[in-house]
Amino acid sequence: MxxxxxxxxxxxxxxxxxxxxxxxxxxxxxxxxxxxxxxxxxxxxxxxxxxxxxxxxxxxxxxxxxxxxxxxxxxxxxxxxxxxxxxxxxxxxxxxxxxxxxxxxxxxxxxxxxxxxxxxxxxxxxxxxxxxxxxxxxxxxxxxxxxxxxxxxxxxxxxxxxxxxxxxxxxxxxxxxxxxxxxxxxxxxxxxxxxxxxxxxxxxxxxxxxxxxxxxxxxxxxxxxxxxxxxxxxxxxxxxLGTAAQSDAVNVLSRLPFPPVFSPGQSIDGLTIKKVLHESTRSQVYLVEDEKKNLLAMKTPSAIYQDDPAYIERFVMEAWIGARIQSAGVVRVIPASESRSCLYYLTDYIPGPTLAQLLKERGILAIVDAVELTEGFIRGIRAFHRKETLHQDLKPDNIVISGKGPVIVDFGSCWVAGVQEAGAPIARDNILGTLDYSAPEYRYGGRTSEASDQFSLAVLLYEMLTGKQPYGSAYSKAMDLKSFQKLRYISAMKYNPLVPYWLDRALEKALSINPNHRYQALSEWLQDLKRPNPDWLVPRSQPLLETHPERVWKALAILGWLTALALLLWRD
Known part of the structure; x- marks a missing residue:
């Protein structure tokens, strides 16, 4: 390597x-x-x-x-x-x-x-x-x-x-x-x-x-x-000239061969495979037990990428990034050991359903529960931001709901300022995360920032409250700035009448297409989620074009028809 x-x-x-x-x-x-x-x-x-x-x-x-x-x-x-x-x-x-x-x-x-x-x-x-x-x-x-x-x-x-x-x-x-x-x-x-x-x-x-x-x-x-x-x-x-070497832990990992696909009961490096927690075309996650009977999660790369340097670099960087994020809201990565025989990394095992599983089981959540979970998400993401790191792929599958609160468990799409600045020896893909949850600036080529993670957090809260997406199905199809600017926020109150107006406005601001219109800090957004913003206690008078656009266009069409008829009668 x-x-x-x-x-x-x-x-x-x-x-x-x-x-x-x-x-x-x-x-x-x-x-x-x-x-x-x-x-x-x-x-x-x-x-x-x-x-x-x-x-x-x-x-x-x-x-x-x-x-x-x-x-x-x-x-x-x-x-x-x-x-x-x-x-x-x-x-x-x-x-x-x-x-x-x-x-x-x-x-x-x-x-x-x-x-x-x-x-x-x-x-x-x-x-x-x-x-x-x-x-x-x-x-x-x-x-x-x-x-x-x-x-x-x-x-x-x-x-x-x-x-x-x-x-x-x-x-x-x-x-x-x-x-x-x-x-x-x-x-x-x-x-x-x-x-x-x-x-x-x-x-x-x-x-x-x-x-x-x-x-x-x-x-x-x-x-x-x-x-x-x-x-x-x-x-x-x-x-x-050239790009600098990665960390010692990264070098230890990058020199190792890819592991085979494991089955329950198999062992490697003193770890016994208990069951498969997750598998996809890109990676596998296993529940393993070490020699001290501690349960851990082991993530392994997919063998189809063993000749892909960019994939290998991203995989080994996941462990490097995770080891530097210290928070109860982020899964702990166990430092790489030189004794391991193949390419994988270990994290604490977090028992509990993912947010995706919780939403599938319960549907929409109570407002107090959704806001409480969002506060936990924010706690974890702020730990990333303190290290000048953007998560870039916040979605229900990447959050586990433990008995002590939500835990972010994936680092595969993170952007790290210090590493990005050092330069890359190989061409990296633009990792955008999941379309429905990633901020629009990732797709139209705008400047990404902490506000980009804020947008993703707001999508999660919107989904917990409504079971829907804030811009409907058109959002995942938009790819350029012009397309995004045509989108209109769909009030959460339309799908869930229990959502108060002031909470809906806080959601709308965090979900602004223009990142400059979002909150300056996650703490400001959290404050507006937990207590009503005085400016939003009384619902605003929305234009009819926003609330019932179909009625406006029908009325204009009828008016146009009547005008044309009047002109014809006047000529006669």
Missing amino acids: DHLQSVLQITFAQKSDAGRKAENQDTVGARIPEGNLLTTKGIAVAIADGVSSSNAAREASQTAIAGFLSDYYATPDTWRTQQSAMRVIQSLNSSLWGRSQNSIYGEGYLTTFSALILKGNSAFIFHVGDTRVYRLRDNNLELLTRDHTQRLDKHTTHLSRAMGADPYLEVDMHTLELQPGDIFILSSDGIHEPIPPAELKALILAEQQDMDALVHLALSLALHHKSEDNLSIQALRIDN
């Missing part, structure tokens, strides 16, 4: 020196991880120049670099790069600012900061102050950052932005596409201020095959030009 292996390769060197100063207040650092972290976080390089006019310049720059390289890799691996980096940078800034405010000696913890993160096929830049980031591509040296400085006079400038200077930090962010052969340079002002741009470019071109020589010669060149500041430079070259 080489398609899951990392091929991102760089050559890197860095050097920092006090130069002609007594103390080096610059700090440089880098982290080049392997395996899972390379996939989800990438390679991080950072430079900081402590503001020399502050008393704690060296400590500030060291705190910024050490904290960033540690805390960035500790953020959830499903977060986007920008979210992870900005959360850490803002936290570090708050810490530095707080230390400055609380210092009894009036010390200022101020520093510049520039970071470069390489992930997948992209470069992410985060920048504050007058440290710089350059890129050499096709013999062209480009400055990618701007100095946050203000000129006081012909010879004097001062920083207009620095970490630790204000409680909230404004950070410049850029995203660039990587190409093999790109060379990135990060430098402090002790390097780039004295060296003319043409000489810096000539040096990089001359030493582009030797990053160690480049950084050493850059320091010598800065001293030659009589630099009076600390000297710090980092240089890296992109040698080979």
Whole structure:
């Protein structure tokens, strides 16, 4: 399964020196991880120049670099790069600012900061102050950052932005596409201020095959030009591009052979097959018992896909995604073990009917029961959203009603921001979920978001209350935006007169074709489901065209006929 292996390769060197100063207040650092972290976080390089006019310049720059390289890799691996980096940078800034405010000696913890993160096929830049980031591509040296400085006079400038200077930090962010052969340079002002741009470019071109020589010669060149500041430079070259490796657990799974179709009584890896819980053309789910007599669910792939790399990647990613979602409303995935002999993954066994089975048995549910179940669905989905993950396939078959509440049990169609951002080594299908339950933006090519899962949740609630679909049979046939815009919401009160008007309006809003018209947060929707929204206590006066369109068209037809008859009689 080489398609899951990392091929991102760089050559890197860095050097920092006090130069002609007594103390080096610059700090440089880098982290080049392997395996899972390379996939989800990438390679991080950072430079900081402590503001020399502050008393704690060296400590500030060291705190910024050490904290960033540690805390960035500790953020959830499903977060986007920008979210992870900005959360850490803002936290570090708050810490530095707080230390400055609380210092009894009036010390200022101020520093510049520039970071470069390489992930997948992209470069992410985060920048504050007058440290710089350059890129050499096709013999062209480009400055990618701007100095946050203000000129006081012909010879004097001062920083207009620095970490630790204000409680909230404004950070410049850029995203660039990587190409093999790109060379990135990060430098402090002790390097780039004295060296003319043409000489810096000539040096990089001359030493582009030797990053160690480049950084050493850059320091010598800065001293030659009589630099009076600390000297710090980092240089890296992109040698080979590719998507990052998946997590260790994913790699363990992806290297395994497909299992056979099991029958009750068979055993594998210490697990005894008790019965088949579910089977389809894409997968099988078995109830199994381990050696400690614990009941578990085992999901296996269908053998017809054993030569399909995209299918295999999706299957192994299910376990990876599920293991990172922690909620009582989401089934627990048991981490992959290297001892397993074939491709499958295990979850807790959740006894109880699926929502589909419950609806088939009971028909429509009481309003209080339906809303209570929806609250449980929301609890589970919010756990996905906290990890920047969209479920994308919420439907009755994917929810089990346990004695403790509803549990989401499927991860096959999930979209994960961090993994999507890292790039894919193989072409993935567009997994849309089930037509009747998926939001319209999946089919007309709109931007998907947490509001897309909200739409699916609202379809589930509508079905629990009415046994019907909110837009009728026409919904599953619509494929473009124009077709969806023609659809009209069918009031739940039409099928179930016990549904109060205010609850129907909350459903209608969550089911808006335009995602911008839905609720901004699931918590807002839940609030409107549990207690009446004051704006919706009195039913609105609906146009006759919405409530009884057939009467309107009949009346117009009759009016047209009468008008034509009157014209004929008048002519006679």
